[in-house]
Amino acid sequence: MGSSGHETTPSPPKDLNRWPPKVISVLTGGEVDDDSTISVRYNGRCFCIHMSPHFLHNSPKATALYLRYLQAIQPEGPGEFEGIFEEDVYEWVIQLFFPIFMQLAPEPLPSFDPDKIRTGEAKPVLSEYLFPQTFGCRLEAIDETFIPRHIDNNGGLVPCRTWLSNSILDDLETWARFFDPSEIEIDFAKPEHSLDRMPTKVRVDLDGLGQKTICFFKAFGPGITGGPLNKELNVYKSILMSHLSEDVFVGRLVGIAHEHENDSTVGLLLRYIDQRGTLYDAVEDNPDPKLRKKWAAQIGKAVHELHKVGAVWGDAKPENILIDKDDNAWITDFEGGYTHGWVDPDKAGTVEGDLQGLQRINRFIFEGPRDSPSSSSEEVS
Structure with missing residues (x-):
């Protein structure tokens, strides 16, 4: 490749073993x-x-x-x-x-x-x-x-750790359960992914009785807490402390992945949603009217129930709604921010912004993606 005896257009090594770098x-x-x-x-x-x-x-x-x-x-x-x-x-x-x-x-x-x-x-x-x-x-x-x-033999790799402030940790300990990464078993749907992909599906003994529950692992990036993380934790706390009923389809926190040795937090453990795709994908498949009405009702109820407990969804858009295997629509992603075309910048992070996003999502559900902003939208944190 170029000078120094290497070809301009590289080719991969002949022997990459069974699983390539x-x-x-x-x-x-x-x-x-x-x-x-x-x-x-x-x-x-x-x-x-x-x-x-x-x-x-x-x-x-x-x-x-x-x-x-x-x-x-x-x-x-x-x-x-x-x-x-x-x-x-x-x-x-x-x-x-x-x-x-x-x-x-x-x-x-x-x-x-x-x-x-x-x-x-x-x-x-x-x-x-x-x-x-x-x-x-x-x-x-x-x-x-x-x-x-x-x-x-060090390398300087920056691991996915976040150091939360003592006040945040003290508050978390009052309502969330902590699990060391060494206690969390990875569940790879495809074993070959074990060598190169960040795991998201894990198994955790949530109640300490030896029965492991499938959870979704949301990894943190390296750095210090602030902004979206605090917003997200506050929403999950509101959902948990208010005891929202199970027919309110919103993402729920079930634990914190926390490394005790370094007192660092590596990610969130969320209830696993056995999903088949996003609402955006599902609407593109041209579902029947009955299913569209079901999704609109579930999403509307979830948004209004969040508002009742003092929480705001934030980045309201079809890509942040998961459709599970039973065709239920789940609201996810409470990090905040907004996406152009779904929520106006001056309404981001507010109840008014959620309602605006909900109105546009309903239009998308019943009219389809033809006039949807998703294909050209830009997410803003």
Whole structure:
């Protein structure tokens, strides 16, 4: 690929084993510097590959090549630069570092071996996925030749942790149950996803009696609480403390995934909705009038019941409504924000905004997606 003996258009390694490496995150310096880190998951481990012009010595062509590739992987960019696509860059990096992957992670970890999961021999837990063994790597160049290096066994991977304030934690402990990630068993619908996808379906012993319940795991990103998280927790608290009846179809919190060792919170455990898609998708399938009326009634009731207990939905739109296998419509996503075309900016986060969104959703349910703003809408936090 380009100079230094690598082809301009990369091809993946010949031997990717049965489960190929997967890029899971990309960090760049943006306007600050030309550094970048590509994190790759392979056989249950994570490889954090650090790249920078500072690592490229006496290599102006290699440096120019890297800077072109950097433009293609900018998170805020279009995913392409001068005919180079971000996927091309990922394949190039994987090709360079694949010998190191094979050396340090020749086989899948037992608990994340798809074959062992499929037979029930392995039962991975959430802590193993969120905090994997991580290796630090660096891409260097000397005299126009790229040199992949394994640097350390730390890597600098930023895990999905959030440190909540003591006041929030103290309040949570009065109404929510905490579960350590090591207690949360992952339920992969497709075992091969165990090596590269963030798990969302988990099993938790909610009552401590040994019976595990399927839950939806909503992971937090790295950082500190604020804004949407507080709004979301307040809505779930209102739902729980008001004892909304089971015929009010709204998402419900059943626990907090909290790592006791570091006193950090990694995500929410929500009631699992066995869903077949969003309302937007369901309406596109042209359902019969009886089903449309059912959904409109359920959604309207859910919104009004939320308002009765002092809560606001916020980002009202069809994509935040799930249709379950029994054709019930569930309101989800209480993070706040709004989406252009469904709620006006000056009404965001208010009862009035919810009612406006509800009116537009009802029109969408009965008239279809032809005039719907969803195809071009933009979500605003």
